[in-house]
Amino acid sequence: MRIAFRADGSPTMGTGHVMRCVTLAAAARELGHDPMLVINATGVEWLEDYISETGLPVTRVNANELTVDQFAGFDPDRVLIDSYVYSDAAIESVAKTVRTAVIVDFNTRTAAAAMYIDPNLGGIAREPHTAEWLVGSDYAMIRPAILEQRADEGHRFDEQQPHVLVFVGGSDPLGLTTTVVRAVATEVPGATITAVGGESVRAELDADTIADHVTVVSPGQQLPRLMGDADVIVCAAGTSAWDVSAIGTPAVFLGIVDNQMVSVEQIRQHDLGPVIDARGMSAEELGSEVRAGVREILSDSQLRAERVNRMTNLFDGRGAERIVTALCGD
Numbered sequence: 001m002r003i004a005f006r007a008d009g010s011p012t013m014g015t016g017h018v019m020r021c022v023t024l025a026a027a028a029r030e031l032g033h034d035p036m037l038v039i040n041a042t043g044v045e046w047l048e049d050y051i052s053e054t055g056l057p058v059t060r061v062n063a064n065e066l067t068v069d070q071f072a073g074f075d076p077d078r079v080l081i082d083s084y085v086y087s088d089a090a091i092e093s094v095a096k097t098v099r100t101a102v103i104v105d106f107n108t109r110t111a112a113a114a115m116y117i118d119p120n121l122g123g124i125a126r127e128p129h130t131a132e133w134l135v136g137s138d139y140a141m142i143r144p145a146i147l148e149q150r151a152d153e154g155h156r157f158d159e160q161q162p163h164v165l166v167f168v169g170g171s172d173p174l175g176l177t178t179t180v181v182r183a184v185a186t187e188v189p190g191a192t193i194t195a196v197g198g199e200s201v202r203a204e205l206d207a208d209t210i211a212d213h214v215t216v217v218s219p220g221q222q223l224p225r226l227m228g229d230a231d232v233i234v235c236a237a238g239t240s241a242w243d244v245s246a247i248g249t250p251a252v253f254l255g256i257v258d259n260q261m262v263s264v265e266q267i268r269q270h271d272l273g274p275v276i277d278a279r280g281m282s283a284e285e286l287g288s289e290v291r292a293g294v295r296e297i298l299s300d301s302q303l304r305a306e307r308v309n310r311m312t313n314l315f316d317g318r319g320a321e322r323i324v325t326a327l328c329g330d
Contacts, residue, residue, distance in 0.1 A: 001328050002034045004076040007083055008063045009042040014169060015219075016239045017082040018042060018051075020103065020119075023143040024080060025056050027320035033328065036074045040064075046220035053221070066090040068097055078327050081113075084259070101327050106262040115327060119319060121242070122266035134326055140242040142317040145221070149228025149247045150312070157250070158231050159298060162188060165230035167196040167223065169238060174256055176278060176286065178204045180234050183287035185210040187294050194226055232297055234290060237263045237275070245272060245311035250304050252293035254278045272311050273297070 040063035101115035125133035274293030
């Protein structure tokens with residue numbers, strides 16, 4: 001089947017929607033289908049490089065717009081849409097012409113699409129009840145590069161000189177990375193820290209006395225390996241939280257924007273790791289919470305093991321395959 005995957009990304013919008021569609025498109029190709037990414041020019045260099053290296057076909061369209069004409073040259077049998085921006089009316093205009101699935105993250109869309117997907121821990125079927133719903137962590141879209149980092153024998157941990165990865169989303173819209181890095185360095189002076197960020201993060205940290213212990217890397221394809229190499233991860237509670245859980249690395253999870261708050265509560269309920277609602281926190285408050293979270297992970301090996309076990313049981317990595325198979329059914 002020909003399947004079109006529609007999403008947008010940018011340095012301010014983030015990269016999660018496009019990354020999910022790339023993962024789904026790659027799974028569709030693996031299952032013998034004909035995928036097409038229908039996306040904007042994201043302006044995110046590492047993301048564009050990643051898309052190019054996948055070899056997936058791409059159609060470029062205007063950001064934040066959804067029209068039937070965007071798919072005309074491909075003539076898809078199925079369309080999957082991943083965006084918070086497109087209106088219900090725009091989605092319905094597409095759904096009238098082709099079987100359409102919509103990915104949502106605990107939101108309240110009511111467009112008359114054939115399928116709704118909430119791939120988050122704790123996702124539930126809501127309105128419209130006439131749609132087919134795929135919900136919960138069984139449908140989390142974990143890319144193969146992430147699953148390759150999953151250790152069959154369980155997570156290895158260096159308690160004396162832990163390697164800590166700080167990754168506050170693909171674009172860190174609130175500029176929290178340097179605060180988190182400084183907090184980790186204060187709590188664990190012997191730690192080696194890798195911070196994912198741009199030139200502004202590198203410039204800020206180069207001026208610190210902790211600079212010798214910190215490596216700053218740009219977001220990109222090396223991220224799965226960095227996650228696999230880490231003893232502890234401090235990450236945003238967006239889609240990257242499910243990647244971390246699939247690998248099974250002890251983590252402190254940060255809720256940084258409103259649409260992550262349900263995920264924050266689910267992480268807390270399932271006790272996957274320390275959780276921080278970072279919205280509106282001062283740098284001092286955030287630093288204190290991060291230090292406490294890292295301290296908790298380092299101090300209790302039994303709790304670490306129990307949490308890692310829960311993480312990997314909840315996220316088995318087959319979500320993209322399940323979504324494509326369901327979408328291409330009758």
